[in-house]
Amino acid sequence: MRIGRLDLAVAVVFTTFGLFEEATAPHRLPLWGGRLAFATLLVFLRRRFPLATLLLDVVVIQVWWLPGDIENFRVWQALCLFIGLHTVGREIVFWGPGRSPGWRRTAAVVLVTGTVAVLIGQRTMTPSDVFASLLYPLGAYATGLLLQVQARRMAEHNAALSAARELRAREAVAQERARIARELHDMVAHSVTVMVLQAGAVRRRLDADQLAERDLLSGVEAAGREAVTELRRTLGLLRGDATESRTPQPGLARLDELVEQVGEAGLTVRVTVAGEPRPLPPSLDLSAYRIVQEALTNVLKHAGPARVEVTLTYRVDGLDIVVVDDGGPAGGRPPRDPAPGHGLVGMRERVALFGGDLSAGARPGGGYRIRARLPRPPG
Numbered sequence: 001m002r003i004g005r006l007d008l009a010v011a012v013v014f015t016t017f018g019l020f021e022e023a024t025a026p027h028r029l030p031l032w033g034g035r036l037a038f039a040t041l042l043v044f045l046r047r048r049f050p051l052a053t054l055l056l057d058v059v060v061i062q063v064w065w066l067p068g069d070i071e072n073f074r075v076w077q078a079l080c081l082f083i084g085l086h087t088v089g090r091e092i093v094f095w096g097p098g099r100s101p102g103w104r105r106t107a108a109v110v111l112v113t114g115t116v117a118v119l120i121g122q123r124t125m126t127p128s129d130v131f132a133s134l135l136y137p138l139g140a141y142a143t144g145l146l147l148q149v150q151a152r153r154m155a156e157h158n159a160a161l162s163a164a165r166e167l168r169a170r171e172a173v174a175q176e177r178a179r180i181a182r183e184l185h186d187m188v189a190h191s192v193t194v195m196v197l198q199a200g201a202v203r204r205r206l207d208a209d210q211l212a213e214r215d216l217l218s219g220v221e222a223a224g225r226e227a228v229t230e231l232r233r234t235l236g237l238l239r240g241d242a243t244e245s246r247t248p249q250p251g252l253a254r255l256d257e258l259v260e261q262v263g264e265a266g267l268t269v270r271v272t273v274a275g276e277p278r279p280l281p282p283s284l285d286l287s288a289y290r291i292v293q294e295a296l297t298n299v300l301k302h303a304g305p306a307r308v309e310v311t312l313t314y315r316v317d318g319l320d321i322v323v324v325d326d327g328g329p330a331g332g333r334p335p336r337d338p339a340p341g342h343g344l345v346g347m348r349e350r351v352a353l354f355g356g357d358l359s360a361g362a363r364p365g366g367g368y369r370i371r372a373r374l375p376r377p378p379g
Helices: 005-024 032-044 050-065 067-072 075-091 102-123 127-205 211-239 252-264 282-302 342-353
Strands: 268-274 307-315 318-325 357-362 368-375
Touching: 005 032, 005 075, 032 050, 032 075, 050 075, 050 102, 075 102, 075 127, 102 127, 127 211, 127 282, 127 342, 252 268, 252 282, 252 307, 282 307, 282 318, 282 342, 282 368, 342 357, 342 368
Parallel strands: 268 307
Antiparallel strands: 307 318, 318 368, 357 368
């Protein structure tokens, strides 16, 4: 473990307490400056060397200095010992993942037991002395153990939360990819079916002596039918037992219907088109529609009734989509989960499908902004 700011802060507080005690004591402790500096060094290095610093504390301060100088006992000397015992309890792990090596666990038990035995042997004159020599050191050690248990439980809880977030994100990605695959299947299957029908029509128009051409076109038809069959089989795996939908896939041509639907839910949406509108490939048209749909759904979910500006910019090489909202009645959104929502995950998957990019984030003046760039596929 590295020595950090916490170690320095504890050492400074300990030194300040020691200086105050020496300044207010009836008489100064012999060599008090060197003794306090040594104890401060032990406190400063305690987390890096918990066993070594506790051993030095017991041998030097408790055994060497105090027995012949008990009338000069200081509270900061006891405090140094209690800090060392607390640190051993906090840092030496006895169970679970990442537990300390066996020799360190054994050394901790021996050292704590020996410390209590030394204190009882030196300062026991009455039953209350025995009680104090036993309770205070073991109490300091026990608080360290309790903090260790709490920290490990918190780490396990955070790890479980992180795993749950990752699982939800993976499930969202898998669901969105399956949805995209189903939509692409519908478009690809339609296009391949048209190609098969056209090839069959051409084959039937050939002359009787054009055998080679007939065979080639028959091969095209067979390959096309096989491709459609494989696509439908793949779709069946993706959908499981669900019934294949026959509803035509939407595109930007149906954006007005979407705006009307979200308007009934409380959104005020204005759509602006820049550039020269041009026909888009079916897959890109569908993805653009879904991105706008997810963005408006997110506004409803996080901002409620809000004003939204949707801007579609047609370019020669693709399409840009910008969706900006004003944050709703409160002018802003509530804090978002650090894990990305399913809507953003789906939008990123669709944009990545075309090699584009997507940015999303809160606006300085309130509200939220989503920008997607969808390049036109080559060909």
